[in-house]
Structures are given as structure tokens and as C-alpha cells.
Amino acid sequence: MKTNKFLLSLFAVATLFVGCADDDTADVTINQNGGVTNPTSNVIGGTLTEDLTLSTGTEYSLESALIVPEGFTLTVEPGVVVKAASGSDVYIAVLQDGTINAEGTSSNPIVFTSADSTPNPGDWGGLIILGRAPINSVVGGDATSTSEIGGLPYGGSVANDNSGILRYVRIEYSGGAADAASENNGFSFYAVGNGTTIEYIQAFEGADDGVEFFGGTVDASFVSVIGAQDDSVDWTEGYTGSLTNVYIEHRQIHDKGIEGDGFNTDIGNNSSPVFWSAPTIANLTINGLGSSNENEAVRLRAGTRAVISNVLLQGFTEGFDLDDTETGNGVLAGETSITDITFDDVTLNLKNDTGAAFDESDVISGVNNGVGADYASWSAGWTRD
Numbered sequence: 001m002k003t004n005k006f007l008l009s010l011f012a013v014a015t016l017f018v019g020c021a022d023d024d025t026a027d028v029t030i031n032q033n034g035g036v037t038n039p040t041s042n043v044i045g046g047t048l049t050e051d052l053t054l055s056t057g058t059e060y061s062l063e064s065a066l067i068v069p070e071g072f073t074l075t076v077e078p079g080v081v082v083k084a085a086s087g088s089d090v091y092i093a094v095l096q097d098g099t100i101n102a103e104g105t106s107s108n109p110i111v112f113t114s115a116d117s118t119p120n121p122g123d124w125g126g127l128i129i130l131g132r133a134p135i136n137s138v139v140g141g142d143a144t145s146t147s148e149i150g151g152l153p154y155g156g157s158v159a160n161d162n163s164g165i166l167r168y169v170r171i172e173y174s175g176g177a178a179d180a181a182s183e184n185n186g187f188s189f190y191a192v193g194n195g196t197t198i199e200y201i202q203a204f205e206g207a208d209d210g211v212e213f214f215g216g217t218v219d220a221s222f223v224s225v226i227g228a229q230d231d232s233v234d235w236t237e238g239y240t241g242s243l244t245n246v247y248i249e250h251r252q253i254h255d256k257g258i259e260g261d262g263f264n265t266d267i268g269n270n271s272s273p274v275f276w277s278a279p280t281i282a283n284l285t286i287n288g289l290g291s292s293n294e295n296e297a298v299r300l301r302a303g304t305r306a307v308i309s310n311v312l313l314q315g316f317t318e319g320f321d322l323d324d325t326e327t328g329n330g331v332l333a334g335e336t337s338i339t340d341i342t343f344d345d346v347t348l349n350l351k352n353d354t355g356a357a358f359d360e361s362d363v364i365s366g367v368n369n370g371v372g373a374d375y376a377s378w379s380a381g382w383t384r385d
Helices: 325-332
Strands: 029-032 041-047 052-054 059-068 073-076 081-084 092-094 099-103 110-114 127-130 164-172 177-179 187-190 197-204 211-214 220-226 233-236 242-249 258-261 280-287 296-301 307-323 337-353 364-367
Touching (some): 059 073, 187 197, 307 325
Parallel strands (some): 041 059, 052 073, 092 127, 099 164, 197 220, 242 280, 296 307
């Protein structure tokens, strides 16, 4: 086990009092080797004042929001399990110029989960990363917006901003809501730049979105979302990264497989942004509950553009639902397309609610050529089902 100022001697309990600016987090509390009944217990939370390593072979208890501020690094070693106390204010947030290096392996993933003995979606918050990459909800240089949870700043002009590494990381039972308008996701990526590495991540049984991108340029690959109760993958505020090998599986309560927005409709202050969301998605599978039980697999709206290829959609009333005039303009401009796709138990392939005049063939090509994400080839050992 690595040692640093946060790791205290056997049976010792220490509380470090730290001035926490406006993030409403508790003082840092680390209880290392907390007692005879659980000698490997470690309680974590608060705002770091130096780098912190969570070590292989140790189980950690997250009792309050853990904040990684500018200049500090949270390192999470393979196999670490963090169990979070109940509450929407229990989450991990990596602020602008903070770093998280969480590198598990396929046989020894990193798991953030609920501490409840009978866990449920929404038990705790989730993981929030905030960067300095471009967003379209503010205008001008390094201007920033603030996150739904915690009111934390994000955004800027650094497309290759680097917030660290996530590899073989699973988040379970997240999505606790602070109120009707402020909800945690499994993974919330705010203006995260493409210098950040995101590979092999899973959001499992969350109460809100599985993975959401608020602007930014980060690429993500080998993404699994199972049992999200809202949208499984969501983007907004000018997200322009790429998503490769994405597997989505719906459970009994859910919303859409993908909801893509060109701008943030919740903010409502930027219906004509300088740039639109325009991600590229390759190798996508979305499994629904059957055409008689589901609505849209994918909704594209609020002007988003998207280039999507190699898709398998199973069990939906509608495959793609395109909304809003600007979304239609993206199709007419050739900036949105779906190539090589297979529809299985899908009643309507494409619904056009944009008002623009185009046919299914203007958007979709290569029907029956899609095979999807080939989930079995990369999911073994680190995902839950």
C-alpha cells in the first residue's frame, strides 16, 4: 500500500480541516484502517490538498463529495472498490486542471458503487470531470459555464485539454437527483478535452443518464451503458468528439438510447451557437425491449449534427427521431448521416419532425449491413450484465 499524508496508522482517525471555497463540500476526512471489524476501511471525502492514491487491495468509503482541484491528482489503482454513501451530494468531481488517473484492467476493474446493502439506481451521485475544451453555451475565449451539480466551472478554448485517464472503470447505481433540474449521471464530462483518455467504461443501473457530454472534444471508446433510467448516452453544448464501440441495453425503466442536442435546451440561451454538436459514432448497438414497448432508439434535436456508422438497433417503435429545423438543416447540408445499419424489430426506421424536406434514403444508407459493437469481444471480465 502506498503511503502519504492521508494514510494514518492502525486504528487512527484523523480529520484534516481544509478551506473549501464554494463547492459546499465537507472537510477532508480520511479514516485509514478504521477498526477491528473492517481493518481495511478507508473513509474519503472533501477537497484534496495534495495528491491522493487509492491503493489496490483496499476498499474505500465515500462519505461526501470528493473534490480534486487544480494542480492535484487522484490516482486509482486496479481493483479498487469505492462504496458511496447515499445522497446526491456524494460524488467525485475533478475540477479544471485537476487530474484523475484511474487505470484498471479487464480482469481487475475499478468500481465505484453504492454502499447500500440492497443498492438501487440513484443511491449516490457519480463521476464528474470538468475541463477547458470548447462549449457553445458561452461565447468568448476562456469563458465558462457552471455544472448542474456543485455549480462548478467548465469550458474554454483548449481542445486538447487533458484531465487524465479512465480505463476499465465501472460506475454503479448512480444518478441521485439534487432537484428536478439537477441530476447526476454515471459519467458527466463537462468540456473535457481530447488529451484525456476514456476507454472501457461502464455505467450500470443509473437513475439518470449513463454517460453525458456537455461540450468538449474528448473521444471515448468501448462504452457500455446498461439499465440507465434516462438517456443512456447524451450530448449537448457543442460536443464534437468521437464515440467508438458503444453498447447500450435497456431495462424496465428507461428513456432513449441516445439523445443528442446541438445546444443545451435547459439553458435556452443559445439557439444559434457559433458551432453545433457534431460527434462521430462508429460501431453502435442499442438493445431495446421490443417494438411494442419502446419509443425512439435515437433522438437527434436542437440542431445537432452526427455521422453514425455500423449500427445495430433492436426492439424499438422508432429507430431515429429527428426534431427541430436546424437538425433538418444539418441533414440537408450533408452533415448528418447514418451508414451501414441493421434494424431488428423496429417499426419505423426514421421519423422526420424537422420540417425539412428529405426522405429516409437521404439520411440512411447500407440498410442490413450493420453489425454493431461486437460487445462480446471486449466486455468480458470488467462489465456487469
